Amino acid sequence: EIVMTQSPDTLSVSPGDRATLSCRASQSVNSKVAWYQQKLGQAPRLLIYDASARATGIPARFSGSGSGTEFTLTISSLQSEDFAVYYCQQYNQWKTFGQGTKVEIK
Amino acid sequence: EVQLVETGGGLVQPGGSLRLSCAASGFPFGSFWMSWVRQAPGKGLEWVGNLKPDGSYKQYVDSVKGRFTISRDNAKNSLYLQMDSLRDEDTAIYYCATDDVSGYFSDWGQGALVTVSS
Numbered sequence: 001e002i003v004m005t006q007s008p009d010t011l012s013v014s015p016g017d018r019a020t021l022s023c024r025a026s027q028s029v030n031s032k033v034a035w036y037q038q039k040l041g042q043a044p045r046l047l048i049y050d051a052s053a054r055a056t057g058i059p060a061r062f063s064g065s066g067s068g069t070e071f072t073l074t075i076s077s078l079q080s081e082d083f084a085v086y087y088c089q090q091y092n093q094w095k096t097f098g099q100g101t102k103v104e105i106k
Numbered sequence: 107e108v109q110l111v112e113t114g115g116g117l118v119q120p121g122g123s124l125r126l127s128c129a130a131s132g133f134p135f136g137s138f139w140m141s142w143v144r145q146a147p148g149k150g151l152e153w154v155g156n157l158k159p160d161g162s163y164k165q166y167v168d169s170v171k172g173r174f175t176i177s178r179d180n181a182k183n184s185l186y187l188q189m190d191s192l193r194d195e196d197t198a199i200y201y202c203a204t205d206d207v208s209g210y211f212s213d214w215g216q217g218a219l220v221t222v223s224s
Contacts, residue, residue, distance in 0.1 A: 032208065043201055043214040043217055044143075044201075044211070045214070046210065046211060046212050049208070049210045050208070092209075094153070094167075095153040098150070100150050
């Protein structure tokens, strides 16, 4: 099973600042990585797929990068509605998720 | 607008059974792979399994193989998850989701809570 490890577990950021979230795969997953946002009490929402493609309706402040085993989700200027938990997922071999990174207000 | 609505959650004793349903609308359901994803209370996401558009092929995570069965009725735009031999560790919110042919999840339902407890 491919293990996805996210870092950090919690990220404290001020509104308007840049946030950088990392995700590492235990073996190469090519570019088969998606990122999701989950707010408390809500279902996850797809942000990014194929490592860097933004899903429909996702603001341009969200961007994804990486390939192989190292991936990054960047939120260029955090808005109040962006404070949430973020998950990465690989779909190169079956489907597995990272443990999540909580982005909280500093 | 894509809508996915899960129903059928509840409290069940260990060893018991439960069937979840997912009603789909707003997209051509019969053309889409569909998945179930679960989330234990306060924990992360775990893919449970998926099903090909025509129902001819399905996959499951090892922890549910032989106990859970995914099925669909394309005439009713509905997806199902039959859960048998339930264990405490199956307690979770169960989401149905559209499964892009590549493997990511584009749209999600609001989830159904399944609690396995005596």
